[in-house]
Amino acid sequence: MSAEHPQQLLKACLKGDRRAQRQLYEQYKGRMFSLCLRYADSRHDAEDWLQEGFLKVFRDLDQFRSDGPFEGWMRKVILHTILENLRRQKRLFPTIATDNLEHLPEEEAPDREGEAALAQQVLAGLRQLPPGFRTVLNLYILEGYTHAEIATELGISVGTSKSQLMRAKAHLKTLLEKRPII
Amino acid sequence: MNDPFDSNHMDDLMHQAFDRHEEIPSDRVWQGIEAGLDERSGRRPVALFWWLGVLLIALSTGVWWHFQGKKELSGEKKHISQERSDTTPETGISQTNHNSPAAPVPENPKSKISTSNSLRAIVPPRAYRYQKGKKTVPSPISSQINDNGKTKIISPDKGIPNPLSIGHDRIDTSQSTRDVVYPGPSAPLLPVLSPRLLEQPLPALHPIPVKSGKKTVRKWMLATGVSILASRQSVRSTGQRPAQPGTLPVAITAESQNPAREYSAGIELGRALGKRWELWSGLRLQQLQINTLHIAKMRRVDGQYPGQPVGGDLRFRYLINTPTGGVAVDVRMEQVDTTLQLPPNEPVVFAIQTRQTLKYASLPLFAVYRIGQGRWNAILRGGATFNFLQHNDLVIERFESRTDRFRPAQLLRPLAFNEYLRRFNVGFQMGAGVRFSVSERLSVGLESLYSGQMSSNNGDPYLQTRSYSIGLNASILCKF
Numbered sequence: 206m207s208a209e210h211p212q213q214l215l216k217a218c219l220k221g222d223r224r225a226q227r228q229l230y231e232q233y234k235g236r237m238f239s240l241c242l243r244y245a246d247s248r249h250d251a252e253d254w255l256q257e258g259f260l261k262v263f264r265d266l267d268q269f270r271s272d273g274p275f276e277g278w279m280r281k282v283i284l285h286t287i288l289e290n291l292r293r294q295k296r297l298f299p300t301i302a303t304d305n306l307e308h309l310p311e312e313e314a315p316d317r318e319g320e321a322a323l324a325q326q327v328l329a330g331l332r333q334l335p336p337g338f339r340t341v342l343n344l345y346i347l348e349g350y351t352h353a354e355i356a357t358e359l360g361i362s363v364g365t366s367k368s369q370l371m372r373a374k375a376h377l378k379t380l381l382e383k384r385p386i387i
Numbered sequence: 388m389n390d391p392f393d394s395n396h397m398d399d400l401m402h403q404a405f406d407r408h409e410e411i412p413s414d415r416v417w418q419g420i421e422a423g424l425d426e427r428s429g430r431r432p433v434a435l436f437w438w439l440g441v442l443l444i445a446l447s448t449g450v451w452w453h454f455q456g457k458k459e460l461s462g463e464k465k466h467i468s469q470e471r472s473d474t475t476p477e478t479g480i481s482q483t484n485h486n487s488p489a490a491p492v493p494e495n496p497k498s499k500i501s502t503s504n505s506l507r508a509i510v511p512p513r514a515y516r517y518q519k520g521k522k523t524v525p526s527p528i529s530s531q532i533n534d535n536g537k538t539k540i541i542s543p544d545k546g547i548p549n550p551l552s553i554g555h556d557r558i559d560t561s562q563s564t565r566d567v568v569y570p571g572p573s574a575p576l577l578p579v580l581s582p583r584l585l586e587q588p589l590p591a592l593h594p595i596p597v598k599s600g601k602k603t604v605r606k607w608m609l610a611t612g613v614s615i616l617a618s619r620q621s622v623r624s625t626g627q628r629p630a631q632p633g634t635l636p637v638a639i640t641a642e643s644q645n646p647a648r649e650y651s652a653g654i655e656l657g658r659a660l661g662k663r664w665e666l667w668s669g670l671r672l673q674q675l676q677i678n679t680l681h682i683a684k685m686r687r688v689d690g691q692y693p694g695q696p697v698g699g700d701l702r703f704r705y706l707i708n709t710p711t712g713g714v715a716v717d718v719r720m721e722q723v724d725t726t727l728q729l730p731p732n733e734p735v736v737f738a739i740q741t742r743q744t745l746k747y748a749s750l751p752l753f754a755v756y757r758i759g760q761g762r763w764n765a766i767l768r769g770g771a772t773f774n775f776l777q778h779n780d781l782v783i784e785r786f787e788s789r790t791d792r793f794r795p796a797q798l799l800r801p802l803a804f805n806e807y808l809r810r811f812n813v814g815f816q817m818g819a820g821v822r823f824s825v826s827e828r829l830s831v832g833l834e835s836l837y838s839g840q841m842s843s844n845n846g847d848p849y850l851q852t853r854s855y856s857i858g859l860n861a862s863i864l865c866k867f
């Protein structure tokens with residue numbers, strides 16, 4: 206099975222062909238894992254969510270309509286998995302004192318240059334944000350959700366979403382300023 | 388001058404960082420997906436194992452019925468033919484039904500030749516099942532024996548004792564006395580047999596001669612039993628673990644003594660190999676409950692970043708070992724006074740109390756050596772158990788810091804778990820005990836057991852584990 210024939214790959218996955226499922230996973234695991242990492246406290250959590258998300262993708266593959274891009278649909282499934290997990294953990298919006306952020310551990314500054322290094326550094330900063338801030342920031346900036354959509358998705362008010370976003374940006378700025386971006 | 392972190396720049400920065408960002412997850416993700424897909428499609432190895440268990444039980448039942456059937460068949464026939472030795476060619480014995488003693492053997496040449504050269508006894512089966520418990524029940528039928536023109540009536544009515552409940556008689560041929568056993572339980576009376584049938588050679592139905600006082604050897608055994616074991620698992624974790632992204636490299640030294648209780652019950656099928664040895668296999672269901680207090684010391688070993696201050700959270704991974712693998716616990720602790728720093732090599736001690744319940748289906752394979760031939764036997768056993776994990780449940784009952792400066796994280800989740808459990812492991816088992824024969828078929832046994840694992844099960848090079856269990860096994864054994 207070749208990756209150049211996505212429709213055939215999807216059909217094979219629908220039939221439960223394990224090699225095709227593996228190929229699909231290999232094709233998208235990097236981007237989807239990056240998505241999970243942005244919302245997770247740890248790599249571990251991100252891996253758990255990725256695993257659960259891919260299982261849902263394979264389970265619900267018959268619901269995918271081929272009129273849209275597959276990656277967009279998959280991304281949506283995995284994002285929903287992430288949000289479900291965050292809701293389950295009930296720690297989306299903990300009360301957190303801003304002062305505590307000043308005393309988070311110093312971390313190793315990445316040596317690599319370019320986007321990968323930047324991503325690592327921003328990821329490190331995101332991990333230190335409270336989950337609620339991190340989620341709103343990701344949904345708004347990277348997923349393109351509106352505040353109304355975020356409010357619906359997370360069960361909060363539009364005003365809360367806006368204020369969380371502002372505070373998240375401010376905190377992330379503080380964290381990144383402590384370690385100048387290469 | 389532009390602020391690189393103003394609101395708009397922050398958006399750009401994040402897009403720049405993540406739009407094309409990819410990160411490779413570990414292999415365990417695909418393994419988990421594959422396991423999930425297998426489970427969904429019902430192709431679980433566990434299901435296969437259950438089928439094997441059912442097959443084993445069906446097989447043992449089948450073997451039992453097969454042997455029972457053979458005994459009944461031979462009991463029904465009641466044809467006993469025994470060639471006379473060449474040294475007494477003139478002796479011929481034929482036997483007729485007691486109810487028709489006058490019925491003559493047909494006078495035909497074949498018959499004469501046959502009766503003069505062979506000893507035959509046709510014994511209606513019920514006639515010889517005259518021993519019920521310890522009482523001797525008179526047989527309604529006796530036998531007539533022609534021995535070279537002399538007739539002797541041998542009847543169980545005369546009180547010939549039957550040492551075996553399955554049928555036994557003594558045939559007196561005037562020249563020799565032979566004990567004959569008719570194996571098998573009771574069967575209906577045979578219809579009157581034609582004299583022609585008497586002459587048919589019956590090679591497959593020779594009687595089984597036994598010497599008086601000897602028991603029939605029963606080779607197959609079915610046992611069911613329960614075991615209760617107390618386990619202790621010693622886990623020692625040493626060495627430096629590689630740091631996770633966003634964490635410091637740390638070394639954790641941990642020791643735990645895990646008192647555990649283990650219960651198991653099952654059914655096993657055994658086969659005697661000679662007088663002393665037995666080989667057993669079967670199916671057992673085990674439940675293992677481990678209550679553990681893990682005391683661990685964690686210290687920074689980030690020698691490559693000397694002088695770098697560390698305060699606030701500490702995040703590290705701790706592994707809880709189980710008989711079938713490890714449970715990785717991501718521990719997050721924070722300093723009570725966040726302005727303090729944690730110097731390298733200063734230990735942080737913490738305690739985690741867990742309660743874990745593991746359920747296995749096990750396939751034991753072991754040999755038993757029997758000492759003694761009386762009612763009491765000493766037995767020694769040794770072998771392997773193939774364990775298949777069915778269920779795992781880990782509950783953290785307590786998590787506390789034993790270093791005053793630190794406490795479990797208050798705002799974030801202090802503990803997170805990931806299981807690296809193997810679905811299959813192999814253990815060994817040794818035991819010694821006694822077996823008492825209640826009757827010829829039934830025995831009871833009591834053994835002390837020692838069991839353990841053949842190797843560390845989670846493949847973690849930093850863990851040194853020892854696990855052993857001691858306990859008792861009580862069983863009921865049926866021979867057939």
